[in-house]
Amino acid sequence: MKSLIVDFSIKKEVFFITLGSILGAFVMLIPNFLSDALTNSEFYMFWIITARTLGSSDYLVGIFVHFGVATIIGIVVGTILYKTKILNISKISNGLLFGIFAGFVVTVIFTIPVQYFWIQPVTAEINNTATLNFVFSEEFLLKLFLTHFLWGGTLGILASVLITKKGMRYRCHKCDVEFSKLSIFEEHYQYIHVSSHPHTQKIVILGGGYAGVGVLEKIQKRFEKDVDVDISIISENNYFLHTPMLPELSTGTIEPRHIATPIRNFCKRARFYQAKVTNVNLDMKSVTINTVNGENKISYDYLVIAAGTKTGFFGNENLQKYSVTIKSLQDASIIRNQIITQLELADQQEVVNQAQFLSFFIVGGGFSGVETAGEINEFIRESAEKYYRNIESNSIRVCLIAARDHILPEIGSLGKYAAKSLEKSGVKILYNTKVTDATSSNVSLSDGSTLHYSMLIWAGGNQSQSFVKSLDTKHDKSGKIIVDQYLRLPKYSNVFALGDCIYFRFYW
């Protein structure tokens, strides 16, 4: 079965080995205590001698030193075996071998260098000849070996069980999918690669945003054991973007890696294709994609459309040309650079001329517009105060333009609170106002007025993706897909859609 690759993370392995080592250390104490209690052995003297090396005479200190050193040795041995690929402890028998080997290493280290160079000098302080004789006797050494093998065995078995159950994935590199259990991998291998006519149900997800990745996670879990289910996800970008944090990125409060996660990270039982979907033929059950290698077709049995929306300008080319959008990582970095440029320019002006460089307009009273206005307002004002001391704060204008008489309609009365808070921090909100046109320096508003701007951010509209609009199904007037209460397309019970790309109406 050549196509099996076992994946597990070194961090998890170290954690499990540590747990195994701690339990092993407790287990190895049992025979020592029993031996001291039932016979006249004095194993406890060994802990006292160990504690003495740190200036303590408490045997518990000795036990903890011993635990710590043994755990470190266990981790080092495990990591070396893992890195050199000599032995991976994903099988219990290998775990046991590793444990016994670790026990052997610990015993050798304790009996030779530790015993003679570290412990022996301390024993000179002990006047009890019988104890000294015992600690260096053959019987003691034999016990040391046995107890360390007990420690190693417990460590190896526990670490191996934990890794098998919790830390390991079995990956089929032919299919580029992985399974949490070896038995499922074997079933997959038999069914897909050995049996002559495997028939899989293909589920294809379009879009790697909240909706697409959310569905992916659920169905991967649901169909984890169903080897006849084949899952794929297709997205234009190979990362999942936490869009609500884009405004913070545009002011440098956070870094791109904080809000972008590789989609492959979420793909366990699924294959990922980085590609642009150009067409979906609902009758033929096929998706046309554009990849770096050209056009390709992917067939499906079940389709999930989660393609979100793209920024819409209501057909106004000037708005598209002169404004900056806030939808992607690139948009956020453009905004940040432009704000800083404006601050630099304003700082070199007389106070009376500064306002024309510091007039920031954000169009759109929804989440993206409001969050962007709040974030950049704070950034501009704080930066001016801290770094651009020539800038007069009254010259700064941050203006949010909202088409309705309120902002954030999605959150009801909380919108009023948000508006108050924005205004308090210096953002001016123009309600019931639409931007009708723009030049490189002015915006025209629906009330007939024209205002000068130094930066125009457009968060004023979204539209459906082109392939979504051209789907042979019902759409609302903005091009969103109309779905039923099960998020299905009315005529196609095998096609589902969710997220920003749908229009949903309660039917019952």
Ligand SMILES: Cc1cc2nc3c(=O)[nH]c(=O)nc-3n(C[C@H](O)[C@H](O)[C@H](O)COP(=O)(O)OP(=O)(O)OC[C@H]3O[C@@H](n4cnc5c(N)ncnc54)[C@H](O)[C@@H]3O)c2cc1C
């Ligand atoms: C700045 C900003 C702030 C926001 N703040 C909030 C907030 O505070 N609260 C809130 O509830 N919502 C907020 N939103 C809205 C929220 O981000 C969206 O509702 C959410 O992202 C929708 O998820 P989705 O999966 O439907 O679409 P998206 O997240 O847009 O994902 C669509 C996916 O489809 C992919 N895709 C699109 N077209 C194609 C194609 N042709 N081929 C292949 N792949 C394609 C895209 O690459 C993307 O991966 C905010 C949005 C923005 C822009």
